Amino acid sequence: MTNNNPPTTFHLDEILADVHDExxxxxxxxxxxxxxxxxxxxxxxxxxxxxEWFASDGSDLSDDILGVTYTAREHxxxxxxxxxxxxxxxxxxxxxxxxxxxxxxxxxCRIDIDILRQIVRGKxxxxxxxxxxxxxxxxxxxxxxxxxxxxxxxxxRAAYADFFAPGGRRxxxxxxxVDVVRDSELDDDDKRFWLNSLxx
Amino acid sequence: xxxPNSKSAIVPLTRIDRKTGAPYVRPTAVTEQIEATLAxxxxxxxxxxxxxxxRPQTLVxxxxxxxxxxxxxxxxxxxxxxxxxxxxxxxxxxxxxxxTQREMVQAEVATKVAEWFHDDRMDIFEFxxxxxxxxxxxxxxxxxxxxxxxxxxQESLVGSESDMTGEEVADLLGKRHAGSERxxxxxxxxxxxxxxxxxxxxxxxxxxxxQMGMTEKEAGRLIGCSSRxxxxxxxxxxxxxxxxxxxxxxxxxxxxx
Numbered sequence: 001m002t003n004n005n006p007p008t009t010f011h012l013d014e015i016l017a018d019v020h021d022e023x024x025x026x027x028x029x030x031x032x033x034x035x036x037x038x039x040x041x042x043x044x045x046x047x048x049x050x051x052e053w054f055a056s057d058g059s060d061l062s063d064d065i066l067g068v069t070y071t072a073r074e075h076x077x078x079x080x081x082x083x084x085x086x087x088x089x090x091x092x093x094x095x096x097x098x099x100x101x102x103x104x105x106x107x108x109c110r111i112d113i114d115i116l117r118q119i120v121r122g123k124x125x126x127x128x129x130x131x132x133x134x135x136x137x138x139x140x141x142x143x144x145x146x147x148x149x150x151x152x153x154x155x156x157r158a159a160y161a162d163f164f165a166p167g168g169r170r171x172x173x174x175x176x177x178v179d180v181v182r183d184s185e186l187d188d189d190d191k192r193f194w195l196n197s198l199x200x
Numbered sequence: 201x202x203x204p205n206s207k208s209a210i211v212p213l214t215r216i217d218r219k220t221g222a223p224y225v226r227p228t229a230v231t232e233q234i235e236a237t238l239a240x241x242x243x244x245x246x247x248x249x250x251x252x253x254x255r256p257q258t259l260v261x262x263x264x265x266x267x268x269x270x271x272x273x274x275x276x277x278x279x280x281x282x283x284x285x286x287x288x289x290x291x292x293x294x295x296x297x298x299x300t301q302r303e304m305v306q307a308e309v310a311t312k313v314a315e316w317f318h319d320d321r322m323d324i325f326e327f328x329x330x331x332x333x334x335x336x337x338x339x340x341x342x343x344x345x346x347x348x349x350x351x352x353x354q355e356s357l358v359g360s361e362s363d364m365t366g367e368e369v370a371d372l373l374g375k376r377h378a379g380s381e382r383x384x385x386x387x388x389x390x391x392x393x394x395x396x397x398x399x400x401x402x403x404x405x406x407x408x409x410x411q412m413g414m415t416e417k418e419a420g421r422l423i424g425c426s427s428r429x430x431x432x433x434x435x436x437x438x439x440x441x442x443x444x445x446x447x448x449x450x451x452x453x454x455x456x457x
Contacts (some may be wrong), residue, residue, distance in 0.1 A: 102306055
């Protein structure tokens with residue numbers, strides 16, 4: 001069979017993922033041929049994938065084995081490739097929101113607007129923020145969590161605290177989230193909510 | 201007091217399971233660990249994940265949802281932990297390949313992962329890291345196999361003590377099977393038990409010819425070898441199925457005598 005009109009990479013990935021599901025559920029060789037015949041443009045890819053699955057013993061690294069004493073080869077190239085592919089436009093989920101809306105978001109996320117402002121302006125070390133709070137921002141703003149986090153880690157935000165620092169770009173000038181909460185006007189319950197999990 | 205936030209901080213998976221028609225759901229243990237991890241400052245969460253103290257699905261969750269806009273050491277630790285695990289996942293799957301083929305597969309897998317991260321298509325890795333890794337590796341292995349092909353060396357068709365050339369043996373095998381039906385129906389049921397006796401190419405030949413019912417020519421095209429090689433592989437499989445590892449070679453020599 002000639003592949004005059006091969007499927008897109010995305011389409012092929014989806015087809016093979018479905019074939020993988022069927023194989024793991026016990027699909028026979030005949031069933032694989034049936035799937036392949038239904039996708040003539042991807043026939044060879046499907047048959048070859050299924051044959052490798054049948055012939056393979058699978059990976060011996062289960063999800064329950066945590067630590068892997070093995071470092072990826074040429075990891076500097078891995079990092080380079082990853083960041084080249086990940087380069088994306090900055091998202092600005094907080095931009096243009098009214099003070100009322102910011103206050104509402106802050107309240108729903110168990111902080112106050114002063115803390116939110118400091119986070120958005122880059123005055124709080126983003127790595128000290130509980131991951132849960134980023135998730136709540138995403139849910140309240142109805143934007144991907146990744147977009148919220150991305151907006152808090154731009155070069156601008158990173159530079160904020162350093163701009164006035166005599167030593168140049170340094171993040172030590174930033175405040176820790178736990179200190180910001182402790183010194184805030186949050187009510188006791190909300191303060192305890194954050195401090196209990198952040199303070200030893 | 202502020203009312204507790206009713207929305208979950210955990211981003212649900214979106215890929216649809218064709219069987220149920222609903223999105224995939226992470227295993228409970230994974231969800232619980234992600235919840236516990238999200239209560240930590242991100243610095244601590246990243247450190248735990250990159251040092252291999254969290255489940256691989258949690259590592260992927262953090263990578264997907266907390267990718268900064270620029271490289272930083274804490275996040276780079278996650279990337280290296282992820283790729284180290286991914287490479288290790290492929291070890292057994294690629295154990296039969298040459299070093300060059302392995303490098304080609306690793307490059308294919310790495311490119312695909314970068315693409316999937318970019319397009320936010322890593323759901324399968326959160327559902328099951330092993331499952332995601334196997335899917336990627338098997339896709340890449342099947343692709344590389346068809347790009348590089350393989351041929352059983354003619355000389356390996358006979359023992360070193362034989363006075364026949366590989367070409368002669370291959371021709372004999374061809375004559376013996378010309379026009380005849382495949383004789384291995386009775387062996388099929390035993391193949392599962394002797395699977396571990398077969399090498400990877402032999403297993404592939406069995407899958408294509410016996411399980412999928414293909415001709416040797418079709419199987420050869422997909423494996424990347426000639427139909428004669430497929431025939432040789434099946435001869436080996438038959439010999440091993442009978443518990444006579446050298447049956448194919450010796451019987452060939454006997455028939456020559």
